[in-house]
Amino acid sequence: MFLRIDHVGIACHNLEEKIEFYESTFGLVVVSREVNEAxxxxEAMLHVADGEGGTSYVQLLEPLSPETAVGKFLAKRGEGVHHIxxxxxxxxxxxxxIAAKGVRLIDERPRHGSMGASIAFLHPKDVGGVLTELVEAPRA
Ligand code: V0V
Ligand code: CO
Structure with a gap:
């Protein structure tokens, strides 16, 4: 069912500081920056590697406010891995x-994701505590 790990989403308080850390420590390169109001x-996407199944990224996430998904996560758990x-x-x-197997979908229909992707989230409580995102990249 899965082609690759498209990205690992990492929650942080300060996007610019974290980008600087990933660039200077790992030599990763930012390929996209977006604000997703919905x-x-x-967020910023940093290129990791190109494989047979497509490209993998690290996604750095800064909340727009404390009431958002990432804002609540940071308050409860602090910075760290937020989703796969x-x-x-x-x-x-x-x-x-996946729904047919009894896993709850957070989204009833696909949403707009980074770099033109169509995305949908699965509930972490049905995936062993891991917030899981499905990503369909736009056609080349
Ligand atoms: C919350 N929980 C998590 C979690 N966030 N568990 C694992 N990983 C996470 N990231 C747990 C939390 O500890 C609670 O467990 C329980 O779920 C309910 O959490 P809550 O704090 O009360 O918050 P809710 O229920 O209001 O919201 C949780 C969900 C929400 C997962 C439903 O965060 C959501 O809808 N997420 C999907 C959208 C999203 O995350 N967008 C930001 C990335 P206990 O304490 O009760 O045991 S956007 C993105 O990735 C984009 C644009 C992209 O890739 O292109
Ligand atoms: Co994501």
Whole structure:
């Protein structure tokens, strides 16, 4: 079902500081910066590697306010890994297949994600405590 790990989402208080850390420590390069009002985040995608199944990134996430998903996460747990995003060929099809196995979908239909992707989240309580995102990259 999954083509690759598309990205690992990491919650942080200060996006610019974290970008600087990932650039200077690991030599990663920012390929996209966006504000996603619907998801309540300011985010950056840093390129990690290109594989057979596509490209993998680190996604750094700063909340737009304390009431957002990432804002609440930071208050409860502090900075760290927030979610795993898996690449899929068809997000609607993957949602239907996964829902049929009894895993709760947070999103009833796909949402707009980073760099033109279609995304959907699965509830962490049904995935062993891991917030899980499905990512369908736009057609090249
Ligand atoms: C919350 N919980 C988590 C979690 N966030 N567990 C694992 N990983 C996380 N990231 C746990 C939390 O500890 C609670 O467990 C329980 O879920 C309910 O959490 P809550 O703080 O009361 O918050 P809720 O229920 O209001 O919201 C939680 C959910 C929410 C997961 C439903 O964060 C959500 O809808 N997330 C999906 C959207 C999102 O995260 N967007 C930001 C990334 P206990 O304490 O009761 O045991 S946007 C993105 O990735 C983009 C744009 C992209 O990739 O392109
Ligand atoms: Co994400």
């Amino acid at each position: 998801q309540g985040v300011r 995003g898996y690449g899929v060929a068809d997000v609607s099809k993957a949602m239907a297949e």
